[in-house]
Amino acid sequence: MKPYSKFTFLSATSPAEEASVVIAGFPYELTTSIPGTILAPNKIREASWLIEAYSPYQGGDLASIPISDVANLTLSSLERKEDILSRAEKHILPLLNQGKKIATMGGDHSITYFIVSQLPAGVKILHLDAHLDFRNSWRGSSLNHATVMKRLKESGREIIPVGIRSVAAEEKTVAFFPVGKPPPLKKGDKVYLSIDMDVFDPSIAPAVSNPEPGGISFPEFLKWLLHLPPFELIGFDIVEFNPLLEGAHITSVLGATVIREVILKFWSEKEVLA
Ligand SMILES: [Mn+2]
Incomplete structure (x- = not known):
């Protein structure tokens, strides 16, 4: 019998040392429009037990992958950027060095900066x-959900934006790609995927x-995901879900399902569907 716990993600019950995939919460809001994203990791964990571990879309089962949920980083929004960076270095870098794939639940989008800063050069975003x-900058701050990709670009990362439909005047020269086409990536590329839940239509998120x-x-989303080229996915995050803006499990269940599908797409041996 599978243990039931809303405090781990669905099926993520392997000990960390035996896991090939590690799920972690990064409940951090550096600067955010509406506070509440720090509650997202536990809400997504709770919602994950409402869905099946098996995916009919991919013919794969999360239960067949050794996944560990290592819980949430303990953080305070009052901590400085340097403190958060060293926290990520202490807790995320060792997992990467052990060859584990990481799936992180934010938090606001600034968490991507702290995680990606731990990745080797050459990993594309x-x-x-x-x-x-x-x-x-945004409201006087240089690192936050509205500037995170510019800061990563400045640190030498290649950024491939997809699904964009809101552009500030100062951003109008930045190229982006539609969901209807595969992104410019190929087999052999090392990739980190960052999913802001607002890429989905507000009617479902x-x-x-x-x-x-x-x-x-x-x-x-599924069509896009399942047609991605077979690059190497190092890790991914899912950010900007705010449980305080939700009356029922809608965005949270979608978030949990997105995590299941991305893990199964890249990190499992699947049955061959007839
Ligand atoms: Mn966004």
Whole structure:
């Protein structure tokens, strides 16, 4: 019998040392429009037990992958950027060095900066979002959900934005890609995927900090995901879900299902569907 616990993600019950995939919560809000994303990791864990570990879309089962949920980093929004960076270095870098794949639940989008800063040079950032996050500063701060991709670009990362439909005037020269086409990636590339939940349409993901009309559906996401080229996915995050804006399990169940599908797409041996 599978243990039931809303305090681990669905099926993520392997000890960390035996796991090939590690799920972690990064409940951090550096600066956010509407506070509440720090509650997202536990809400997604709770919602994950409402879905099946088996995916009918991929013919794969999360239960067949050794996954460990290492819980949440203990953080305070009052901590400085340097403190958060050293916390990520202490807790995330060792997992990467052991060859584990990491799936992180934010938090606001600034967490991507702290995680990606631990990755080797050359890892490309595939960025699913309604927004480019390429502002130079936002409300007087240089590192936050609206500037995170610009800061990563400045640190030498290649950013591939997808699903964008809201662009600030200062961002208008930044190129982005539609969900209907495969991104410019190929076999052999090392990739980190960052999923802002506001890439989805607000009708299916209402509980996000910055909802934007005209977003993608879950079938469109799946079609995009399942047709991605066979690059090496080092890790991914799912950010900007705000449980305080949600009355029922809607965005949280979508978030849990997105995590299941990305893990199964890249990190499992699948049955061959007839
Ligand atoms: Mn966004």
